[in-house]
Amino acid sequence: MKKKVLIIVILLLTINNLKAENNLEDWLSSKEYRFAVYMSKCKIEQLDGQYRNCNIFNNLKYKTLEHNFKLGKNFEEFK
Amino acid sequence: MRLFFLLFLFFFLSSCLLTGETSSLRESHKYACLAPSINYRSLDAKHSTQIHLVAWAKKYAAQAVSSEFKIEDRCSHTKILINGLYTQNDGSTLSWINDRNRTSGKIKILRTIYGTGGVSISGGFRGCREYSSRLTKNGEVLDHKFLACPGELGWGVFDDSSGFPIPPHLVFAGWYFYDYRFFK
Numbered sequence: 415m416k417k418k419v420l421i422i423v424i425l426l427l428t429i430n431n432l433k434a435e436n437n438l439e440d441w442l443s444s445k446e447y448r449f450a451v452y453m454s455k456c457k458i459e460q461l462d463g464q465y466r467n468c469n470i471f472n473n474l475k476y477k478t479l480e481h482n483f484k485l486g487k488n489f490e491e492f493k
Numbered sequence: 494m495r496l497f498f499l500l501f502l503f504f505f506l507s508s509c510l511l512t513g514e515t516s517s518l519r520e521s522h523k524y525a526c527l528a529p530s531i532n533y534r535s536l537d538a539k540h541s542t543q544i545h546l547v548a549w550a551k552k553y554a555a556q557a558v559s560s561e562f563k564i565e566d567r568c569s570h571t572k573i574l575i576n577g578l579y580t581q582n583d584g585s586t587l588s589w590i591n592d593r594n595r596t597s598g599k600i601k602i603l604r605t606i607y608g609t610g611g612v613s614i615s616g617g618f619r620g621c622r623e624y625s626s627r628l629t630k631n632g633e634v635l636d637h638k639f640l641a642c643p644g645e646l647g648w649g650v651f652d653d654s655s656g657f658p659i660p661p662h663l664v665f666a667g668w669y670f671y672d673y674r675f676f677k
Contacts (some may be wrong), residue, residue: 419526429662432660436611437565437569437591438565438568438662441526441569441571441572442524444572446523446571446572446575449579449666450575450665451525451666453666453667454525454665454666454667456583456667459552460591463575467643467644467667468640468642468653469620469643469668470643471578471605471642472619472620472644472645473620474606474619474620474643475619475620475643475644485580485582486666489575489579489580490577490580
């Protein structure tokens, strides 16, 4: 009896985990995931010679770059 | 048997104490599912290590006994966060729902700071975006508000009562996330 209960519990946990894995696959194959990983590492040399991250909102922070700001540009251009 | 238990306890405690990270936060790092509001308790405990050791111990204990969101929920929330911060206009709301876990989440982009706001050092808050996050789990509602900035807020911009800059809660995907409660 104990064995049967144990097997059922293991099966339920496995099915539950497999469903979670499916949802994770959706995330891991999404553009948002690839973009987040890329943006976490990306550095760019800007007009003032400083290396900063590639977040386009930096263009609002530094007045010399402000004209080049367009909402969504980073994400749209990312393949 | 006792030896195994002691060894397990030693490795568990030393890994947490050395890194200040919980297992759920390590999992979030692994899959890049780091939206700060849905990892709030773990991140808050880790953030406290940079401010006060006793505060960290209290927060670590608090998060250890509370249930975390599952990894797929953390990833769903991160997905709408990335989308919201990089592509959505002020006032936009994005959401997700997971019927199986009876959980859901929403992110609303509140405003983008275009002006200097009176702070001049490195542009101050310029380029930062304020957003609110709402999470529900089994009927319980959790609200958080964050300021996401493209660069770190340095000296004289966002300091604690002793004049030291408050570190961001998280640096992720090109953003420095600051917990809004520190601005009160």
